[in-house]
Amino acid sequence: MAKFHFSRLRHELHSIFLNNWFLEDNQSLPTIGSASYFVEENSSSIQCHRQVKSWLEDCLENHSSCSSQDDCALPTRVVNVGLISDDDLKYQQPFLFEPSGASGRYVALSYCWGKNANTVTTTSETFQAHKQCIEMDSLPKTIQDAITITRSLRIPYIWIDALCIIQGDPSDWAREAGKMCHVYSSAVLTISASNASSSNEGIFGPQRFGAPPRPLSYCGNTVYVCQNVAREHNRFEVQMRMREPMPLNRRAWTLQEGVLSNRIVHYTSSELVWECNDRFLCECGFANMKIEMGDEISNRSIRQPELAREMKIDRKIAYQKWRDLVMVFMERQISVDDDRLAAFSGLARQFRRLLRAASGGAGSDQYIAGLWAGDLAHGMLWSVEDDWFRQSRDLEIEYRRPKSWRAPSWSWAAFEGPVEYAPLTRLESMIDVVEAEALPRTMYDEMGQVTSARLILNGTYCPGTNAMRSLCYFQHHPTSKWHLGVISLSSSLSWEY
Incomplete structure (x- = not known):
């Protein structure tokens, strides 16, 4: 019985691991490494199942x-x-x-x-x-x-x-x-x-991390070696x-x-x-x-x-x-x-x-066309994502209005395209919700599509000019500085239902 010792081969782009393996005389297909760590070449394999x-x-x-x-x-x-x-x-x-x-x-x-x-x-x-x-x-x-x-x-x-x-x-x-x-x-x-x-x-196909075993001669025996490449992984959380x-x-x-x-x-x-x-x-x-x-x-x-x-x-x-x-x-x-x-x-x-x-x-x-009544002040502070930021992430979706009405203008669901919420951790609501409702299109899904919506708020607002196109957002400048946009309202408020 021959013993292979664990080793790690370093490369500037990745590491390769070879694990301990005991080669038994009666093994017809010995392998270096823990078999559970080997990635199959194709996800249709029996081993993948x-x-x-x-x-x-x-x-x-x-x-x-x-x-x-x-x-x-x-x-x-x-x-x-x-x-x-x-x-x-x-x-x-x-x-x-x-x-x-x-x-x-x-x-x-x-x-x-x-x-x-x-x-x-x-x-x-x-x-x-x-x-x-x-x-x-x-x-x-x-x-x-x-x-x-x-x-x-x-x-x-x-x-x-x-x-x-x-x-x-x-x-x-x-x-x-x-x-x-x-x-x-x-x-x-x-x-x-x-x-x-x-x-x-289809679901099945070749796997980039998969590596075919390669034969290696050792002490008169043929040993099959698979490489394990240490790769960067991403969590699949939203x-x-x-x-x-x-x-x-x-x-x-x-x-x-x-x-x-x-x-x-x-x-x-x-x-x-x-x-x-x-x-x-x-x-x-x-x-x-x-x-x-x-x-x-x-x-x-x-x-x-x-x-x-x-x-x-x-x-x-x-x-x-x-x-x-x-x-x-x-x-x-x-x-x-x-x-x-x-x-x-x-x-x-x-x-x-x-x-x-x-x-x-x-x-x-209360759920109102994508917003929660208890978070309405912050929930309405969505903004269209900055063009530079959207392009830097190579998003294929474009900002636009849908061809037909599907949600009130104060809901993010009224638009198509990436939106942002500024990280306002100390935001304090200065409004009272007098009336808020969204009528569902079907009785089967009261939290889905809506036919109309209504919102009446009570609060103080300040007349101003539309200094920036978004209610609140971070804008990138060539100087590599980030500037916080300001909330700016016109002299009167009106919502599209």
Whole structure:
């Protein structure tokens, strides 16, 4: 038996680790390094399926901070992936299933439809046929891959919006869009197709961190060596401005899908990444970390609002988290202008629970077209992001007004494009809210789209001139100094409803 010692080879760009390994005489394929730290060349490999299953089983069995493994009420519709008993090789065709209140486990998919994507959908015309069979080969690659992953986990159902919401039916869409909070927060796992910009591209693909084993001769034996490259990692939390945003992180709808999910596996261009309430793990192992209770960049308090007191989150902190979410959300693109508030309603529902918990259960706050009545003075101080700052982050979304009315002018939802909230930590409200209301478009989603809004405030204002185009913002000058904009009002106030 030969022993290889741990060594670290340094390079100006990265480090390579070789771990201890004992070479047994009866080993036909010895490897240097801990196998759990090797990144597969392609995420479609059996080992990748096993890794995801291992992460999920460990979380369900050992993470007390994550939701239990008990069955929950299934969504209105799910796709049965066609498992046949315990046979890993034989499956029947998937089909649409209406559980009618039954309980079970299911996976949810977070993905990009893409422009002009050949996405198979459930419509009023295909509904009955899909309840009988959905031909696997007819589905776009991303959905096929998601079903393959779900089968490998031995989970019977998956929720996919294109198949589980009746497309072209406004009533069904409104009803199911209002249930997004439940769909993603109750899923046992969310599969994140992070690197695919359309449903045709698929989830699986080559992984940049993957390195093929290379043969090495040692003492007459052939040893296979894999390199582990220590790389910089980014947290997948929404408050962070990701340096290399992947396609999924550019879409507005997928923000709440990620924040509300208790467990997510990200299929990235580099490696597999796991997130839950307890752990942040990656396939190469260099970014593995435990998420602590007071982690400021964790969204656990949103998913588990009952822990607000334990996490020392009061209403002031909660409102700041909301404004952070708004800024990230408004950086993201949306295909249908009218969907902006609907794509945020799941987060609003969950946030209402957080605000109630943060105040010790004493009542709830009123939600008004993207703003909270208890934070109205600060909530209305959003501004259009400075052109220089937006361009420096290479954002593809442009500032504009939607073609049709969707929100009152005093709400950030009335515009398209990145917005900013200045860090005014000592802001004191000088207004009284006399009347504030927003009428929901549908009874199915009272925190989604609105038909009208009204706001009457009582307070003192100072006549002035519009010295700067934003209410309050930081402007960059060539001298590399930052100047705080001033609040400036005209001689009278009027709101567009």
